[in-house]
Amino acid sequence: MRNLQINNKNIKTLVEKYQKIRLLTKIRAVLEWDLNVCLPEKAAVLRGEQSSFIAEELYKLWTEKEFLENLERAKAKQEHLSKEEKAVLRFFVWAGNVNFKVPKEIILEKTKTTSEAFIVWRKAKQENKFADFLPILKKIIDLELIIAKYLGFEKNPYDALLNTFEPNLTFEDYANYFKILKPEIGKLLANIKKSPRYQKNTALLKKGLEFRTDHQRQMSLFILRKMGYDLKAGRLDTSAHPITFDIDRTDTRITSWYHESDFRKSYAATLHEGGHALYGQGVNEVFDNTPLENTLSLGIHESQSRFWENIVGKTPAFLKFLTPILQAFHPDQLGEIGEETIIRLLNDISPGPIRVEADEITYNLHILLRFEIENDLINRQLDPEDLPRVWKTKTEELLQVKIKNDREGVLQDVHWSMGAFGYFPSYTLGNLYAAQIAFKMKKELPFEELLSKGELGTVLSWLRENIHRYGSLYRPDELILKVTGEPLNPGYFLDYLKEKYSAIYAV
């Protein structure tokens, strides 16, 4: 195995010092996987202690005096760095920033508060009592604002939080994307609503069908193998919510979920998490043991999951290939249904209150809603007490959907209880990246033809070659420019939606 050549002394020292951080971070990732997939209920307290211990050790390593001095020296002498060395330095500046600018007490306070908040949120959601979640939510917002101040920002504290998930993108950038997306998505949706097919797709599936979960799992494994997911460098397990653990390129584990009532949930989840996992498995091994082995950003990660879930998995050409296999696994349920119906079932556009159940088009309106609310909360322009009302009003305005209660409204998502303010926008960002990447790919590959034959290996090779293998070598904006020849342009996503859904809805 060839290793990355690093000549600069300062960078070399940083990478050496990084080894402990690297191993401890990967150990933490294994424990997080275990927490989600395996941990016995009564071991929750112990796991909390184990996690806090690792968090403290990592904080020490990131803030070690010698490490910081080295980082300063490296920053001061950047002139003769190679492209790779510059990327390593950029990683340390960014990750270091996220990891050590905030005082330890605040980080530990956040860890403690959010562990508690998760339990409080889960109960409040179950019992539909926003008032029970409100006090700890206020505390988390206060903490997020403090953290934003430590991280630093120019205009908007929300920018600091956004930056921890996607480097270099600000509130204004996202707002500009949404300014383009919102009216166009509105128009597309209005058109679809005029179609005689609107809100009739789900009815194509008989009520009360039961899809054997073991067959759904086998179907998931079939698709993962088709995609090129390496099960010798990963696993497929089951968990309450599908998730990917990108521990290492040799250990990228995913989970899916299996609902007896509808095969589509596991189908979408497996393709989505599989997409994340392919990215993790695909980084060039030459970057092993350096920070460049890490995948680039949440937005680019989400572009990969969305690409496989939607642009591959829900494209008519691929669904035509898949129909006989789906029918073989679920003969009584899908045997009598043709490929056109499968296509409509998997591309059902139907505005609803729940983000995770949303279709490809309205999904982004759910994100817009959260993006605006988060910005207002962090800028103290919205009193958290008003959240239920504001959530309802905005949902009606954006989606023309009436919300029955807070459980399907403001309490639906786990993110705020985890203190993950600034996370949501990267979902839409992923959609935008994915469509622009797909546009470029389609110029170079016979995309539809490959999909219609189930030949996903060629698609994966293209992604490996153009995106995965680079790990953290480029900035997200550099990567998109390099791959597609232009900066991020939401037009590709809109074109993709219009073309696809005009055909499916015959509008």
Place this chain on the structure above:
Amino acid sequence: MRNLQINNKNIKTLVEKYQKIRLLTKIRAVLEWDLNVCLPEKAAVLRGEQSSFIAEELYKLWTEKEFLENLERAKAKQEHLSKEEKAVLRFFVWAGNVNFKVPKEIILEKTKTTSEAFIVWRKAKQENKFADFLPILKKIIDLELIIAKYLGFEKNPYDALLNTFEPNLTFEDYANYFKILKPEIGKLLANIKKSPRYQKNTALLKKGLEFRTDHQRQMSLFILRKMGYDLKAGRLDTSAHPITFDIDRTDTRITSWYHESDFRKSYAATLHEGGHALYGQGVNEVFDNTPLENTLSLGIHESQSRFWENIVGKTPAFLKFLTPILQAFHPDQLGEIGEETIIRLLNDISPGPIRVEADEITYNLHILLRFEIENDLINRQLDPEDLPRVWKTKTEELLQVKIKNDREGVLQDVHWSMGAFGYFPSYTLGNLYAAQIAFKMKKELPFEELLSKGELGTVLSWLRENIHRYGSLYRPDELILKVTGEPLNPGYFLDYLKEKYSAIYAV
């Protein structure tokens, strides 16, 4: 939750410093579980790095100057210590000894050598080539001798190694037990061989039967629940060899294995590992966060697993209770077989070459063989090159069994490749402890009656009360004396064997 009262300042400081060791040790245990049960093949290298990292950090913590100084101070001032404080100190002296008397380079050398040796051994066993394993085995023996010298011993270097698994027992102690066991076991075996039933038991099961592995697993879960194993503080998984991971009383995970050809393997394995796990789960929570929360020794641990596997699981009274349930799970395979046959099937005495397949009686002869050989190897009285020959001769002498090849001879066990010299004798020690404990229990509980009704809860309560809850509070010899009123006496084991097998074999 009440916490253990510690007043002595030195002990208090030691326990505080122990918290990091404790968490890191438990993190390592989770990673070991993951390695055995979940780890993707390609992540083996990464896991090696993660484990070495933790090993180094633990070494640092155990050998930290301040910690050692504190330990010396505590050792110097023992007069006013409480029973609990003395036990804490004893733990640190013993564990510290095992963990820091050997220089780091030697420990790392052993870690490296044994990782490699495991792969070499596995291949050599597959290919039946002892010569391929010999060079690295020699290296391991050399390392073990070096380690023994660092650990210190009075007469025999093997004592130092034995002591790392069972404190305070020497070669001479074990040799004395075997001196009693060997002739008596020989006599019992000779008697059994005269029985018309000898070597006819296995024939009671039709050839070519297939026992559904999912039903074997369900049966395992049924038995574990009956035993009182808390599945909210543990898990049952599948692995290549059954094993218990005693991470914490809230997280004690076991594995079993399922062979289609014979239900007895999973039955025995589940009871055995379940017995280990009950011990781990049963330590008094007042010892949480102190070293007393650890189970006591390998020998005591093995007494618990053997107790459940043999003294509960293979006792006719319990097998009578279990027969209808076994029949319900495997109707075509066991439906026509009566309880007497089930009893004979599970108590089949049949000397063979393989230790892990050995019955309750001949098992100890396999251990005696290894015990003598290990002692000779560590004392340089046996050239490793002669091992195949010596193994064959001794097997013939002890078991009257001819060995066909090294795969079923000297290469059969993994232990030496792991550098676990001194481990084997604790298996027999466990049998001896278990029988003596059972003798006492039977005086206080209507044991047979409870077993015949499947009421294992009362049996567990007795073990909890008398053994499990004490964690590491007593020394093994103290515990046995406290529980049974006398020091370890192999006579109880012999009496147990004679009584049980005279009945089953009608001799």
